[in-house]
Amino acid sequence: MNRTYILMAGSLVALIGIVLLLGDRDKPSTSGRAVMLYCAASNRAVMESIREEYEQEFERSVDIQYGPSQTLLSSIEVAKQGDLYLPADDSYLKLGKEKGLIAEEIPIAKMQAVIAVPKGNPKSIQSLDDLLREDVRVVLASPDSAAIGKVVRESLSEVGRWDSLDKATKAYRGTVNEVANDIKIGAADAGIVYDAVLHTYPDLTFVEIPELAATASQISVGVIASTQHSADALHFARYISSADRGLQHYADHGFRVSGGDNWADQPELSVFAGSMLRPAIEDTIAAFEKREGVKVNRVYNGCGILVAQMKAGQHPDAYFACDSEFMNQVHDLFPEPVPVSQNELVILVQKGNPKGIASLRDLAKVGLRVGIGHEKQCAMGWITQNTFREGGVQQEIMPNVTVQTPTGDMLVNQLQTGSLDAAVAYLSNAAGASExxxxxxxxxxxxxxxxxxxxxxxxxxxxxxASRLFQQICSTESQDIFAAEGFRWQNLGNDVTDE
Known part of the structure; x- marks a missing residue:
């Protein structure tokens, strides 16, 4: 009895272990290793407060290297190490993408370029011209290494004011913090810095001038393309950019913040998509889950059914519709749709076309068994009826329609089994059944x-x-899948196709 009991107990433990293993097999996870971040010196104070909170909450380490944005980018290019890069201006991320160093990026906050002066403004500096006075000692951050120097040189060059300021500058420093330190200790009377940097300099204040009004830097964090631990990197990147975590610290440190995702250790994104899109996006979504360490709950169905679910109160984070008409029906939930691809209706027939069907009108032949999409349940059915009406054949064809389904795949299956002679479906429905x-x-x-x-x-x-998922759907690899499945890609512009 004891031996039998022990064997049964051991088997039960093993069974539980297998169930747990299978349950967690597809669950995205992070390794808990230390994340390495290259961070602009201008963000040091805020990043240290975020790191402290993150390490306490998750008992994970974050290693940070601070420095000028250009210098850090050069280090990434040479060392081919690290997980994240946070420059003081996103132009460095664009440069990193062009060099193949940076994958995705996540927006965080903005900083405004201003003139920094000691508290009380003893030199009465109120304009750009005041920086050119002989009694004012000006220091600037280097345009060749620091983001603030780069953006100031670009903006002032556009209005023809850079050369005079360059000549009046007494010295260039490697970082924006060094400029603020010079003013703090009295080694300079003024300098151009980011407003947020002065949060940790109570003895300094700033002056806003018209020439710098449009000189703001977008701060974003980029994932280094060579990282072997993307889920770890993106876990911390999401933390930095979350409205109820990192962005609170950024706001407290004087940065200009807006938006941001809610924080979740493992977010679950909900996506509704028309059934015909499944073969075009499923592999991309699965790869996205693994890379991000998140879960994407997708629901594929006829768009008419999906719209009914949404109107009944089920609201996904994103919706990929089979046709614009079924996006328009939920415009109040999704106010900014982007056209992605196109698919055309075709007449599907048995290999060799034994019934000799050449046009829509041939679907009205006596005794022909025709299948179409359901007008109320899917975009395919709705478009089919419009096509019949425009072709002037609706009255003739409909008596031959023996099946109306919510998806094109169901029509393909019935054609293959011989229960239909023809079907009107999408070209993509035929992609996997060409033989x-x-x-x-x-x-x-x-x-x-x-x-x-x-x-x-x-x-x-x-x-x-959700936007990062869309960027992956718009990647070159994903577009190739769309083309192989019979879709035509829309020209969306460089904002989403440069991944």
């Missing part, structure tokens, strides 16, 4: 082409995360 089916194009009817838009819900707690 069994032929596709006949529908000529001369514009409404037979569907446009697939993507949008993020205005109430989503994870707009940045």
């Amino acid at each position: 069994f089916l032929d596709a006949i194009r529908i000529q001369g009817i514009e409404c037979s082409v569907a446009t697939q838009p993507w949008a993020v819900a205005k109430e989503s707690p994870y707009p940045n995360l």
Whole structure:
């Protein structure tokens, strides 16, 4: 009895272990290793407060190297090490992307360029011209290494004021903090810094001038492309950029913040998508989950059914519709859709086209069994009826329609089993069944082409995360998948296709 009991108990423990292992097998996770961040010196004070809170909350270490933005980028290029890069201006991230050093980026905050002076402004500096006076000692951050120097040189060069300021400058420093330190100890009377930097300099104040009004730097954190630990890197990056974590610290330190995702150790993103899009996006979403260490709950169905679910109160973070009409029906939830791809209706028939079908009108042949999408349940059905009407064949074809389904895949299955002679479906539905089916194009009817838009819900707690997923959907690799599945890609512009 004891031996039997022990064997049963051991088997039970093993079974529980297997169940837990299988349950966690696909769960994205982080390794808990130390994250290495290259961070601009201008962000040192705020980043130290974020690091302290993060390490206490998760018992994970963050190693940070501070310095001028250009110097840090050069270090990344040479060393090929590290996980994250946070420069003082996102132009360095763009440069890093061009060099293949930076993958995705996450927006954080903004800093404004201002003139820093001692408290009380003893030299009465009120304008750019005052910096050119002989009795004013001016120091600036180097335009060749520091972000503030770079953006100031660019903006003042545009208005023809840089050369005179350059000549009046007594010295250049490596970082914006060094400029503030010179003014603090009296080694300089004024300098141009970021307003947020002065949060830790109570003895200094700043003057805003018109020439620098448009000179603000967007701060974003980028994931280094060579990192072997993207989930760890993005865990900390999401923490930095979360509205209820890192952004609170940025606001407290005088940075200008807006937006930001809610914090979650492992966010769960909800995506509704038309069924026809599944083969085009499923692999991309799975790869995104693994890289980010997050969960994406996707629901694929006919868009009519998805719209009904959303109107009944189910609100996903993002919606990828089969056609613009079914995005328009929930415009109040998704106010800024972006057209992504196009798909066209075709007539699908058995291989070799034994029924001799050449056009829509042929679907009205006596005794033909035709399948179409359900008008109320999916975009495909709605567009099919419009196409029939525009082609002037709706009355003739509908008596032959024996099946109306919410998805094109169901029509393909019935064609393969021989229960249908023809079906009107998307070209993408035929992509995986070319050895069994032929596709006949529908000529001369514009409404037979569907446009697939993507949008993020205005109430989503994870707009940045959803946007990064969209960037992956728009990647070159993803576009190749769309093309292989029979979709035509829309030209979205460089803002989302430069990954």
